[in-house]
Amino acid sequence: xxxxxxxxxxxxxxxxxxxxxxxxxxxxxxxxxxxxxxxxxxxxxxxxxxxxxxxxxxxxxxxxxxxxxxxxxxxxxxxxxxxxxxxxxxxxxxxxxxxxxxxxxxxxxxxxxxxxxxxxxxxxxxxxxxxx
Amino acid sequence: xxxxxxxxxxxxxxxxxxxxxxxxxxxxxxxxxxxxxxxxxxxxxxxxxxxxxxxxxxxxxxxxxxxxxxxxxxxxxxxxxxxxxxxxxxxxxxxxxxxxxxxxxxxxxxxxxxxxxxxxxxxxxxxxxxxxxxxxxxxxxxxxxxxxxxxxxxxxxxxxxxxxxxxxxxxxxxxxxxxxxxx
Numbered sequence: 001x002x003x004x005x006x007x008x009x010x011x012x013x014x015x016x017x018x019x020x021x022x023x024x025x026x027x028x029x030x031x032x033x034x035x036x037x038x039x040x041x042x043x044x045x046x047x048x049x050x051x052x053x054x055x056x057x058x059x060x061x062x063x064x065x066x067x068x069x070x071x072x073x074x075x076x077x078x079x080x081x082x083x084x085x086x087x088x089x090x091x092x093x094x095x096x097x098x099x100x101x102x103x104x105x106x107x108x109x110x111x112x113x114x115x116x117x118x119x120x121x122x123x124x125x126x127x128x129x130x131x132x
Numbered sequence: 133x134x135x136x137x138x139x140x141x142x143x144x145x146x147x148x149x150x151x152x153x154x155x156x157x158x159x160x161x162x163x164x165x166x167x168x169x170x171x172x173x174x175x176x177x178x179x180x181x182x183x184x185x186x187x188x189x190x191x192x193x194x195x196x197x198x199x200x201x202x203x204x205x206x207x208x209x210x211x212x213x214x215x216x217x218x219x220x221x222x223x224x225x226x227x228x229x230x231x232x233x234x235x236x237x238x239x240x241x242x243x244x245x246x247x248x249x250x251x252x253x254x255x256x257x258x259x260x261x262x263x264x265x266x267x268x269x270x271x272x273x274x275x276x277x278x279x280x281x282x283x284x285x286x287x288x289x290x291x292x293x294x295x296x297x298x299x300x301x302x303x304x305x306x307x308x309x310x311x312x313x314x315x
Contacts, residue, residue, distance in 0.1 A: 004303075004306045004307055004310055005299070005302055005303040005306050005307075006303065007281055007282065007285050007303070008285075009299070009303070010282065010285045010286070010296070010299060010300075010303075011285060013295050013296060013299045014285065014286055014287075014289055014296075016295065017289065017293055017295050017296065018289065040142060040146055040258075041143070041146060041204075042143050042202070042203045042204045042207065043203075045134070045139050045142050045143050046133060046134060046139065050138075050139070050142060050247070050250070050251065050254060053254055053258075054250065054254070057254075057257070057294050057297060058294060058298075060294070061293075061294030061295070068292070069257075069258070069292070070258045070259075071146070071149075071254075071255075071258040071259075073146065073150065
């Protein structure tokens with residue numbers, strides 16, 4: 001059995017990652033990144049929002065897409081959870097409902113990569129809680 | 133419905149985040165001697181006014197404006213009580229809030245702990261500006277994860293980088309295994 005990981009091992013991850021980051025020159029300006037906000041209120045959590053968030057973080061990294069994945073509150077679309085809000089650089093945010101791993105994969109491949117809309121968009125003028 | 137403790141934690145911590153907390157601690161204490169499992173979530177957010185505090189476990193009470201029901205605390209309360217435990221919330225405006233839920237450790241209706249490690253790391257990654265402290269104690273030992281210590285090692289690199297998230301999740305999982313946490 002190997003040694004239990006500790007924060008000392010995090011240094012290696014950090015050095016590794018710094019090498020990669022200088023290669024792809026990660027921008028410090030979040031406006032130029034793809035932003036994904038996963039609705040993480042009771043309704044979202046109960047319908048699997050965490051798995052969806054895990055999926056986006058892992059897959060953006062694997063597919064080498066520069067993105068920020070964060071959480072937001074309930075947007076009022078409890079019936080369509082898990083919901084995610086995707087903002088492409090310079091575009092208006094789009095909210096997708098009923099997101100599972102398959103739909104998340106579609107969102108990355110079609111919407112994020114090519115700007116093609118996929119099924120399940122919630123076409124309402126919504127306001128996030130923070131804006132209210 | 134919340135299928136495990138990890139989901140409750142993700143949910144209740146969102147309340148702390150909405151309350152503007154800069155520091156949130158999640159403590160789980162397992163005791164075989166008194167067959168109990170305690171989950172305590174403490175924050176330094178804006179606190180809950182006394183009149184609201186009386187009603188927080190009422191499903192028709194919520195501070196949000198997008199819908200009229202709030203099920204986070206009622207579901208936690210229901211879960212605790214179904215295992216012979218209870219939920220208590222103490223709060224002071226301007227200071228913060230403490231939510232304490234107790235459960236019967238071996239009670240059949242106690243849900244499994246679930247992916248607590250992954251949940252804590254996701255919360256930390258989604259809220260890099262906030263400090264998260266997670267402490268888990270069992271009869272075999274205690275483990276503490278503190279994002280302040282993580283950020284010290286990262287020296288300016290973001291905690292939200294996928295390889296960092298992956299590593300932290302594995303690190304917490306391995307340490308929890310060492311202290312033999314319950315399923």
